[in-house]
Amino acid sequence: MVALVIAEHNDSALRPTMLNVIAAAAACSGEVHVLVAGEGCAAAAQDAATVEGVSKVLLAEGAQFAGGLAENIAAQVLAISGEYSHILAPATPFGKNILPRVAAKLDVSQVSEITRVVSADTFERPIYAGSAIATVRSKDAIKVITVRTTSFAAQGKSAAAAPIEASAPISVSTRARLVSKESLATDRPDLTAAKIVVAGGRGLASRENFEQQLAPLATKLHAAVGASRAAVDAGYAANDCQVGQTGKVVAPQLYIAVGISGAIQHLAGMKDSKVIVAINKDPDAPIFSIADYGLVGDLNEVLPQFTAGL
Amino acid sequence: MKVLVSVKRVVDHNVTVRVKADGSGVETANVKMSINPFDEIAVEAAVRLKEAGIATEVIAVSCGSSQSQETLRTALAIGADRGILVECEGELQPLAVAKLLKAIVEKEQPQLIIAGKQAIDDDCSQTGQMLAALCDLPQATFASKIEYQNNLLTVTREVDGGSETLELVPPAIVTTDLRLNEPRYVTLPSIVKAKKKPIDVIPANSLDVDIATNLEVLKVSEPPARKPGVKVGDVNALIQKLKSEVNVI
Numbered sequence: 001m002v003a004l005v006i007a008e009h010n011d012s013a014l015r016p017t018m019l020n021v022i023a024a025a026a027a028c029s030g031e032v033h034v035l036v037a038g039e040g041c042a043a044a045a046q047d048a049a050t051v052e053g054v055s056k057v058l059l060a061e062g063a064q065f066a067g068g069l070a071e072n073i074a075a076q077v078l079a080i081s082g083e084y085s086h087i088l089a090p091a092t093p094f095g096k097n098i099l100p101r102v103a104a105k106l107d108v109s110q111v112s113e114i115t116r117v118v119s120a121d122t123f124e125r126p127i128y129a130g131s132a133i134a135t136v137r138s139k140d141a142i143k144v145i146t147v148r149t150t151s152f153a154a155q156g157k158s159a160a161a162a163p164i165e166a167s168a169p170i171s172v173s174t175r176a177r178l179v180s181k182e183s184l185a186t187d188r189p190d191l192t193a194a195k196i197v198v199a200g201g202r203g204l205a206s207r208e209n210f211e212q213q214l215a216p217l218a219t220k221l222h223a224a225v226g227a228s229r230a231a232v233d234a235g236y237a238a239n240d241c242q243v244g245q246t247g248k249v250v251a252p253q254l255y256i257a258v259g260i261s262g263a264i265q266h267l268a269g270m271k272d273s274k275v276i277v278a279i280n281k282d283p284d285a286p287i288f289s290i291a292d293y294g295l296v297g298d299l300n301e302v303l304p305q306f307t308a309g310l
Numbered sequence: 311m312k313v314l315v316s317v318k319r320v321v322d323h324n325v326t327v328r329v330k331a332d333g334s335g336v337e338t339a340n341v342k343m344s345i346n347p348f349d350e351i352a353v354e355a356a357v358r359l360k361e362a363g364i365a366t367e368v369i370a371v372s373c374g375s376s377q378s379q380e381t382l383r384t385a386l387a388i389g390a391d392r393g394i395l396v397e398c399e400g401e402l403q404p405l406a407v408a409k410l411l412k413a414i415v416e417k418e419q420p421q422l423i424i425a426g427k428q429a430i431d432d433d434c435s436q437t438g439q440m441l442a443a444l445c446d447l448p449q450a451t452f453a454s455k456i457e458y459q460n461n462l463l464t465v466t467r468e469v470d471g472g473s474e475t476l477e478l479v480p481p482a483i484v485t486t487d488l489r490l491n492e493p494r495y496v497t498l499p500s501i502v503k504a505k506k507k508p509i510d511v512i513p514a515n516s517l518d519v520d521i522a523t524n525l526e527v528l529k530v531s532e533p534p535a536r537k538p539g540v541k542v543g544d545v546n547a548l549i550q551k552l553k554s555e556v557n558v559i
Contacts, residue, residue, distance in 0.1 A: 093469045097451050100439035109525040112434045128327045139524040175479035176448035183472035254558040275556045292539040305545040
């Protein structure tokens with residue numbers, strides 16, 4: 001039984017949350033291999049080789065992997081899948097894009113967004129936006145799994161590096177082509193990896209207010225900025241800030257929810273945060289039911305005081 | 311261009327779901343059911359392509375019990391031309407749905423298939439990608455923009471840290487993210503009109519597709535509850551608590 005982890009990386013290093021995926025893989029199987037596919041990504045393979053519990057890194061390099069197209073990476077995974085009992089990827093846009101293609105071609109069910117490994121074939125995963133937890137058992141020969149990274153502790157680094165082997169790159173013809181990538185420039189920490197998240201909801205009332213009131217607090221706390229779906233839908237914040245069932249799932253040390261009522265779909269994305277602070281003018285807002293510290297008040301008064309008081 | 315849209319009947323997103331006492335699942339009896347919100351966005355996207363003169367026909371497909379006809383009627387009221395129900399009882403895993411949809415795709419030969427990025431009941435986010443793999447079609451998941459020009463689909467996708475733009479040669483599959491569009495409010499006349507549109511009912515077992523699954527749900531339980539918190543009087547009290555009791559700032 002060997003588990004294969006599909007690495008999400010930026011060519012020079014693994015994404016930090018890959019340490020959590022590798023931890024989940026180690027819980028499934030005693031031996032873990034990591035596939036690093038890309039173009040000019042040898043440094044990312046070296047990074048993967050130093051993660052504790054990784055016994056081999058497979059490096060597949062080729063121009064076809066540069067854009068991260070699901071068709072190409074799935075083909076590479078399928079070419080080497082025969083040796084593995086488990087294939088895992090993070091439940092991020094990267095992993096969710098690729099892994100169902102792998103599962104379908106292997107004719108196995110995928111187990112999405114696991115939050116716990118009960119045994120090598122049994123897993124827990126949230127359903128209905130986290131309103132319920134399903135325990136599922138897969139009888140498929142190869143378990144194809146995406147991992148909710150916030151539910152697993154990050155794997156440590158090892159002193160000795162695992163061997164890196166070249167994996168012959170597979171070429172498939174695909175009628176998809178990456179035209180461009182548009183990244184939002186920000187010097188804030190990544191939302192899913194930040195220790196502190198400051199999130200705003202519809203209560204911020206405008207895009208300008210979101211920037212003027214919320215951003216200074218986030219800057220002072222070195223926090224990532226999140227938003228509720230309502231705030232994103234209203235155009236106050238970018239979609240990739242969205243925390244919730246339909247956005248990102250975060251579990252920082254401190255989550256500060258400002259002007260967020262606490263719809264189930266939002267709670268699903270942040271209720272595993274260590275400490276939750278809620279600031280809302282409505283004393284009956286559902287967010288208070290899961291907050292460790294609640295403050296009832298007008299955010300336009302509270303936020304400047306909060307920022308100034310730190 | 312013929313466009314196929316897949317839709318799923320799910321517990322309405324405003325309903326608070328309750329876990330059954332015997333742990334066999336969640337309570338769905340006497341609960342309001344609706345079209346999966348991401349599928350509603352998919353139908354809206356397809357209908358807008360038709361209104362722009364790009365799509366010639368919009369077909370809505372659902373796999374499930376006969377009650378999924380209601381969901382298809384919603385799609386028809388938004389503006390789909392006809393519906394197909396692949397009828398079967400019991401829960402279907404995404405892989406089974408993808409296999410059933412593949413049989414319909416082979417029959418209908420659409421140039422574009424639009425699906426929701428995930429269903430809000432099982433939260434799997436698999437079906438569109440699986441269908442793409444089974445049909446060997448290019449895919450663009452989590453779309454926030456779809457354009458069609460010179461027989462090329464240009465799709466903007468929501469990814470971590472920004473977005474990316476893909477070009478696909480049809481036939482292709484697109485799955486929808488929230489910002490793709492805001493579905494129209496369905497009016498009474500369009501609901502009446504939708505009643506007259508045809509829905510084909512095809513028994514799943516007539517499609518020669520293996521829908522058995524190796525994934526077994528052992529139990530469904532309530533998530534662990536958080537312990538109740540406290541209200542603080544003002545900002546200074548809050549900062550004090552955070553500094554002294556939790557030590558995170």
